[in-house]
Structure formats: C-alpha cells, structure tokens
Amino acid sequence: MQHYSVAVIPGDGIGPEVMQEGLKVLEAIENIHGGLRFACDQFDWNCNYYLRHGRMMPENGLNILKDYDVILLGSIGAKEVPDHISVWELILPIRRAFQQYVNLRPIKLLRGLESPLRNKGYEDLDFVVVRENTEGEYSNMGGRLHEGTPYELAVQNNVFTRHGIERVVKYAYSLAKRRRKKRVTAATKSNGINHSMPFWDEIVKEIATEHPEIETNVYHIDALSAYFITKPEEFDVVVASNLFGDILTDLGAAIGGGLGLAPSGNINPERIYPSMFEPIHGSAPDIAGKGIANPIAQIWSISLMLEHLQQMEMSQLILQGIEEVLCEGKVRTADLGGNASTIEMGEEITKRILREHGMSCGRF
Incomplete structure (x- = not known):
C-alpha cells in the first residue's frame, strides 16, 4: 500500500x-x-x-x-x-x-474542445511551458521613497542568478528528452533588457551545447507571443523567466480554451x-x-x-x-x-x- x-x-x-x-x-x-x-x-x-x-x-x-x-x-x-x-x-x-x-504548465487542447485559433487542432496545441518560479522579475527587492510627495519613486529589482537559470533550463532540457519533438524554445528580451536577458541567453546557449540531440530556438518575448498564436505547432518545451512565463501561460491557456481549463x-x-x-x-x-x-x-x-x-x-x-x-x-x-x-x-x-x-x- x-x-x-x-x-x-x-x-x-x-x-x-x-x-x-x-x-x-x-x-x-x-x-x-x-x-x-x-x-x-x-x-x-x-x-x-x-x-x-x-x-x-x-x-x-x-x-x-x-x-x-x-x-x-x-x-x-x-x-x-x-x-x-x-x-x-x-x-x-x-x-x-x-x-x-x-512552474510547469501544459498548453494542450483537450479532445472535445475547439481552440479560438482558426484551423488549429489537438495535434497543433500540445506543448509545455517551464517557468522559472523563484526569482527573476518577481524578486522581493526594491522599495519606495518620498511617498506622498511629488518626488515619490518606486524601484523594483530583477534578480537573475546563474544557479537559478541553470537549474530551470536544465529541467527544460531533461523534459524535452522525454517528449516527441525534442525541442526547447527559450524566451528572452535581450534587445531591450541589456543585463539580465543576455545573461539568460548565455546560460541557455551553454546548456544547449550539452544537448546536441535537442533542437534549441531563442525568441524575443514579443515575437514568441505572436508565434503562440500563428504557429503553436512549432513548440514542444518553452522555458521562460518568471514574468515572461506567467504571461505566456495565460496566453497559452486562452488558445487552449480558457483559464477554467488550465x-x-x-x-x-x-x-x-x-x-x-x-x-x-x-x-x-x-x-x-x-x-x-x-x-x-x-x-x-x-x-x-x-x-x-x-x-x-x-x-x-x-x-x-x-x-x-x-x-x-x-x-x-x-x-x-x-x-x-x-x-x-x-x-x-x-x-x-x-x-x-x-x-x-x-x-x-
């Protein structure tokens, strides 16, 4: 028992x-x-x-x-x-x-339902998002100054560590090994966020070289969001930072039929x-x-x-x-x-x- x-x-x-x-x-x-x-x-x-x-x-x-x-x-x-x-x-x-x-979130169109996406079926919507869940953009570092005055300001710090990135990206690759398409897609915004996101990209590239049998793609978050709509069938395992993963998975739930299913x-x-x-x-x-x-x-x-x-x-x-x-x-x-x-x-x-x-x- x-x-x-x-x-x-x-x-x-x-x-x-x-x-x-x-x-x-x-x-x-x-x-x-x-x-x-x-x-x-x-x-x-x-x-x-x-x-x-x-x-x-x-x-x-x-x-x-x-x-x-x-x-x-x-x-x-x-x-x-x-x-x-x-x-x-x-x-x-x-x-x-x-x-x-x-944070593991399957993006899957269940049999018996139709996606809001035209001409996309069960075989097109079947991937998983691996979201980093303990640091990144949701780090409790920062504060507010001069509250209630015209000079009031708020500072929110993003925290990305090598340890935190490595372990979630490695998990994504281990998951991809067990899946049919054997493909990892990493979300980034290194063209606009010039410290944390290039750091993220570098570590993804390092780990990707250890897994030549896994196809690796890196997309900027804005393009990736569009691709969730236009070509969801391309994805297998998507790995993203805390904030990007949070947003992507709500979008994924919507194209799968709604938040009530996710x-x-x-x-x-x-x-x-x-x-x-x-x-x-x-x-x-x-x-x-x-x-x-x-x-x-x-x-x-x-x-x-x-x-x-x-x-x-x-x-x-x-x-x-x-x-x-x-x-x-x-x-x-x-x-x-x-x-x-x-x-x-x-x-x-x-x-x-x-x-x-x-x-x-x-x-x-």
Whole structure:
C-alpha cells in the first residue's frame, strides 16, 4: 500500500468549490487503485484567515507544510485583501521556501474542445511551458521613497542568478528528452533588457551545447507571443523567466480554451520539499458562490500531481476521463457553452473515471 500525505488549501472564491470536485476524483482514484491512499488535511488559510488574524497563514505555516508529500491549492485572492498581500504572504513563500523553482504548465487542447485559433487542432496545441518560479522579475527587492510627495519613486529589482537559470533550463532540457519533438524554445528580451536577458541567453546557449540531440530556438518575448498564436505547432518545451512565463501561460491557456481549463504544478524536482499543484484561474470573485465554476483545471492539476508522484496510469486516467466528458458534450459549464453546475461537471468526470473500470459510481 502506497500512502501519500496531501495538504489541501481550498483558498478563496471558487477555490473551495472546485477543490471539492477535485477531491472526489482523488477518492475515485483510491477506489480504482487499491494500493493507493491519500491522507488529506485541509487548512483554512485564505483571505478570510488574513482578515481574522492579520496574516495569510500561521507563523509556523511553512513548518506545518514541509513534511507533506504534496500540496493542493484551490485559489487565493479576495477584493478585501490587496493581491500583493495575499500572493506574497502565501503562494510565493511556499514556492520559495520549498524550492519549487519549476512552474510547469501544459498548453494542450483537450479532445472535445475547439481552440479560438482558426484551423488549429489537438495535434497543433500540445506543448509545455517551464517557468522559472523563484526569482527573476518577481524578486522581493526594491522599495519606495518620498511617498506622498511629488518626488515619490518606486524601484523594483530583477534578480537573475546563474544557479537559478541553470537549474530551470536544465529541467527544460531533461523534459524535452522525454517528449516527441525534442525541442526547447527559450524566451528572452535581450534587445531591450541589456543585463539580465543576455545573461539568460548565455546560460541557455551553454546548456544547449550539452544537448546536441535537442533542437534549441531563442525568441524575443514579443515575437514568441505572436508565434503562440500563428504557429503553436512549432513548440514542444518553452522555458521562460518568471514574468515572461506567467504571461505566456495565460496566453497559452486562452488558445487552449480558457483559464477554467488550465492546471499548473509548482515543482521541486529534487523532491526534498513538497511540490504544489493548482489551477491558474484565480479566485474569480465575480462567479464565486454561484456554483458555475469549471472544475477541470483543479481536476487536471490532480492529474499533474499524480504524474509527479510517478502514478502515470492514474494520471492519464484522469485526463482521459476529462476528455471523454468533453467529447460527449452533454455536461459542460457555462464557460464551455453549457449550463452544468460545478458539481455536475465534477461528478460527471468522476463517474466516467469509475465507469471505465466497471465500478459502481456510488454516491457520485
């Protein structure tokens, strides 16, 4: 029997709604695979917690999380708490303390859906973005001076280290070795950012020479964004700095059908610390509590979690269940042109996963 401990942080807005459906899928996986067990502990660390306690998680929150195998996050953010507090006091400390330096985001058009891009199908939209996740443009260095005066200024420093760049680029190449196209594309802006980006490019070139079997391309971020639209079929593994990767993956989610579908993993490849898996759609306060959020991104994030835990068959089973429900087309949430609720969508996916194994759907 293989046991995994899972720290569950449902978070804010639609987070608890989609997390509920994700945990149903995880329970279904336990029923299918008799040798897997997931011990899930839920934590109410969110913006409401901040309003009650003045902090996004307890002072010893990271110490609480460090011994879990993995972390499942729903979403974080509420209008009552500024984003620079909710993100910088919960998500970013977890990513940095646990050396989750790879933000892994698949850009994939699921079967049963159509891309907003004309004449682009499933074979065209199937790549992955590796985003550097702990430094770069999101470094907490800088400050403000002369606040409230005509001379007020703000300084934000970008931090790029050889160690940080090398490890994320090496991960991208190791991933490309296992993929069909064996191609790495690096995002840069060395024609406009004249210190950090040439440094990034130099290290990419150094590592590329160690992998002659992998095709390497380097594109400026503006051109690369355009190529995501005009020729997405060219990409296999895209590696980018923190900010560039963040922007590219939202664009990638859009061409794949929308943010409600997009999962992500915050990975510590060495497995010294827990990795964290989450949808990228945010807390969506405009639809929170209405029961209409799409749970697919959260469920797909659990598929990524199982892949990280080297449970490949179960990971693929979840993705297959999602795609079969989409192909059937009878149950869809509003963002996909249907009228199904979050619960109806989640339970239909769960039923499909169980049905494929000839199991009773039980309470689902």
